[in-house]
Amino acid sequence: MNAPVIELVGLTKAYNIGTPVEAEVLHGIDLSLAQGEFAALIGPSGSGKSTLLNIIGLLERPSGGRLSIGGRDTAALPEAEITALRGRSIGFVFQFHHLLPAFSALENVMMPTIIARGAPDDEAEATALQLLDAVGLKAHAHKKPAELSGGQQQRVAIARALALRPRLILADEPTGNLDTHTADDIFALLRAFNQQTGCACLIVTHDPRLAARCDRTIQLVDGSIASAG
Amino acid sequence: MRFRLPFAPLVALRFLREGRMQTLLILAGTTGGVAVIVFLTQLITQLQAQIVDRVLGTQPHVVIRPLEEANRRAFDDPAAAVVIEPRAQRLRSVDQWENVARLAAAMPGVTAVSPTVTGPAFAVRGQANKSVALMGIDAERYRRIVRMEEYMVAGRFAVDGTRAVIGSELAKDLGIRLEDKLRVALPNGRDELLQVGGIFDIGNKDLNRRWVFVTLPLAQSLLDLPGGVSNLDLTVADIFDAQAIATRLQGATGLTVDSWMQTNAQLLAALRNQTVSNNLIRSFVILIVALGIASVLVVSVVQKQKEIGILRAMGASRAMILQVFLIQGALVGAVGSILGSLLAFGLLNMFSAIYRNADGSPLFAAQLEPRFIVLAALVATGVGLASALIPARRAAKMDPVQAIRA
Numbered sequence: 001m002n003a004p005v006i007e008l009v010g011l012t013k014a015y016n017i018g019t020p021v022e023a024e025v026l027h028g029i030d031l032s033l034a035q036g037e038f039a040a041l042i043g044p045s046g047s048g049k050s051t052l053l054n055i056i057g058l059l060e061r062p063s064g065g066r067l068s069i070g071g072r073d074t075a076a077l078p079e080a081e082i083t084a085l086r087g088r089s090i091g092f093v094f095q096f097h098h099l100l101p102a103f104s105a106l107e108n109v110m111m112p113t114i115i116a117r118g119a120p121d122d123e124a125e126a127t128a129l130q131l132l133d134a135v136g137l138k139a140h141a142h143k144k145p146a147e148l149s150g151g152q153q154q155r156v157a158i159a160r161a162l163a164l165r166p167r168l169i170l171a172d173e174p175t176g177n178l179d180t181h182t183a184d185d186i187f188a189l190l191r192a193f194n195q196q197t198g199c200a201c202l203i204v205t206h207d208p209r210l211a212a213r214c215d216r217t218i219q220l221v222d223g224s225i226a227s228a229g
Numbered sequence: 230m231r232f233r234l235p236f237a238p239l240v241a242l243r244f245l246r247e248g249r250m251q252t253l254l255i256l257a258g259t260t261g262g263v264a265v266i267v268f269l270t271q272l273i274t275q276l277q278a279q280i281v282d283r284v285l286g287t288q289p290h291v292v293i294r295p296l297e298e299a300n301r302r303a304f305d306d307p308a309a310a311v312v313i314e315p316r317a318q319r320l321r322s323v324d325q326w327e328n329v330a331r332l333a334a335a336m337p338g339v340t341a342v343s344p345t346v347t348g349p350a351f352a353v354r355g356q357a358n359k360s361v362a363l364m365g366i367d368a369e370r371y372r373r374i375v376r377m378e379e380y381m382v383a384g385r386f387a388v389d390g391t392r393a394v395i396g397s398e399l400a401k402d403l404g405i406r407l408e409d410k411l412r413v414a415l416p417n418g419r420d421e422l423l424q425v426g427g428i429f430d431i432g433n434k435d436l437n438r439r440w441v442f443v444t445l446p447l448a449q450s451l452l453d454l455p456g457g458v459s460n461l462d463l464t465v466a467d468i469f470d471a472q473a474i475a476t477r478l479q480g481a482t483g484l485t486v487d488s489w490m491q492t493n494a495q496l497l498a499a500l501r502n503q504t505v506s507n508n509l510i511r512s513f514v515i516l517i518v519a520l521g522i523a524s525v526l527v528v529s530v531v532q533k534q535k536e537i538g539i540l541r542a543m544g545a546s547r548a549m550i551l552q553v554f555l556i557q558g559a560l561v562g563a564v565g566s567i568l569g570s571l572l573a574f575g576l577l578n579m580f581s582a583i584y585r586n587a588d589g590s591p592l593f594a595a596q597l598e599p600r601f602i603v604l605a606a607l608v609a610t611g612v613g614l615a616s617a618l619i620p621a622r623r624a625a626k627m628d629p630v631q632a633i634r635a
Contacts, residue, residue, distance in 0.1 A: 059542060059630045080546055087544015098539045098633065102243040112543045119235035160543075 004032040004068075005167050005200040006056055011065030013051055025051050026223045028065065035167070036198045038191065040211035043220035049204045050172060052220065056202065057170045058086040070167060087116050091161030091199075093171040093190075097153040099145040105132060105156045106141040112163040124163075131159035135189060151182035158189055162197070169194075171203045175210065187213070237552035240540070245557055248529055255525040255561055256568070259609060262518035263569025266511050267597070267605050268576045273507050275593040277500055281468065284496060285489055287431050289343075289374045289462035290471045292492075293329060293478060294485040295321045320348050322457025329482050330461055336481075338465050338474050341373035344458040346448040352395075352441060353412045353420075354403040361399065361441045363413060365448020365458075368394075374462040377429060377442075383407045384427030388444045394427035396437030413441065419451050515608070518565075519616040522558055526620035530554065530627075537624055538632025547625040554624050558617025559610050566609035570602045 013026040025048045033039060043049050054060040055067065058074065067074050069089060074082065091112075092098075099108045107120075109128035114120045132138050135155040137148075145153055154174060161169055171190065175183035187210050194201050203214065211217050219226040234242065245252045298316050323329055326344060334342045346365035351358045368387050372378060377386040377394075384407050386394055395405065405411055405425055414420040423443065430437055449455050463478075465471050471488035479486040490497050530537070537550055577595045584592040 054630050057542070059633075083541070083544055083546045086542070092542050094633070098535070098542075100243075100536055100539060102247040102536075111540070114236050114239070115540065115543055115545045115549065120233040120239070 005035050007032040007068040009066040011062045014063045033200045038194045038201045038214050039216040040214040041204045041218050042211050047220045048223045058082050089167045091166040091169045093157050093161045093174045095173040095176040097157040104142045109159045135159045169201045240553045241556035251525050258521040259565025260568040262514045263566045263605050264572035267573035290465045291463035291475050291488050293461040295323050326458045338470050340466050341464040343370040343374045343462045346459050348452040351414045362439045364442045365445045380429040380431045382428050382430045391423050392426040393423040394442040397430040398437035400428050519612045523616035530620045530624045534632045538629045541629035551621045551625040554621030555617045558613040562609040562613025566606040
């Protein structure tokens, strides 16, 4: 067994802390994900999947418990380091691709590198072109997101998530608004990158068919883990 | 390796390009604001310089005169009721004027000193006589006070023996042409036959009718002021230093010293008021432009909420987002100042073609001083930066999760 990429111990999340309407949405989550693991996160709407994903993705801070990324406890890290850690080690794939409409597909894929290095360079461009080639979109590199189909947009988003070779890919219903055939393509693409690069993947999905094809299925019910494969 | 823009300017430019209509509107606003300020500043600076030049073209910057004579109380009993009659001021000489002239010439900022004897006289020809001001001068020195050679319409500005220079109105009134004779008669009974060696037109009918220039010795003897001068005329390097120099000279000599700023107090007040109202207009235009930039950027921050969230999720720091919006403000200001300066130049050209002086020459020159353009660019960029501050901070503070969900 490899060292865990992420490790959650007794993690809780509550909103409106200290007010009469305080609501705890995650109750003591214990979870760890090893390097190269490909896991599905399933659960009914409102079970806290997105919140959990945002916390693991360092977009939100937990209210209690511990979150380690690559063996590093994140609780004590200042805002700036959290931001840098997020940029370097985590790649996001959102349900609605969330590409930047003002930039071409190539520039979108380069963006994480531009942010990390402060400016674009030839190497970043070469890497981004390779990634676009790998997702089959080299010919569309200079098109704006609006000129691409839904499946193509999501493939650009995957290429972008991989730009900095992150240890962890977090995908929030990456195939949610795609037809079955395209969804299969996207899923296969994620799986292929997982096998090539050895990055851990955590994929939120509603589709039991896709969940069954993952190494592991983590089920979340009412803010607690019901089963963790 | 080709040049590539760093993150913040790259994203700022794309955001501006993406919000095409907004960017155009705010750029138009900034351009208009800068154009108004540059145009107004250039116009008023030029017009003021012209007015000052025209007024000072016919008078010295500083004049030194003897102290006025005053009656004093004969005895010092404060209880006594005393009426002090003001005295009539007779023509007197500046005491030891050569020394005073030397002292004035040595004063820093003074570029020329010219002794003058002036007194009233009548110009007589046949049955006609006109009241004039006899001006005894040294032509070489007086030229450095009033640029008389520029105003000559006939002959030269030179006085010698009984040769005199008179104004065009007096010449017309008395029917005098160059080299004609003219008699001046004084209230003390003296008179002299002059020969007209030059006729000037100084652009002021009153002065064209009154000034009669003769040599210093001739005026001295006619006015019973042998060896004396009634005043010393001074030119200074910086006209707005005139009052300070006058005050210093007064302290050093104890004489009456007047600067053009005192004798033309109304003009000076008018110029100052004009400058104040100009500054007021400029301040309001700057404020309006700043509010315009700020309001458009505030809207843009709300519109770009999602993009900001995505950038933050990909590792962009708060500082990077702050820079993106600050640069947008500065860019709008900088580009607006360039376009505004061009527009102002166009306006100046147009108005200088429309507005003309009485003699048909343009009222002002259609030129733009580079320092105004540089100043406008600096101010506009600074204002853009400052007005972007609030929207930029709002963008930087945005919570990435909220931003993406929106």
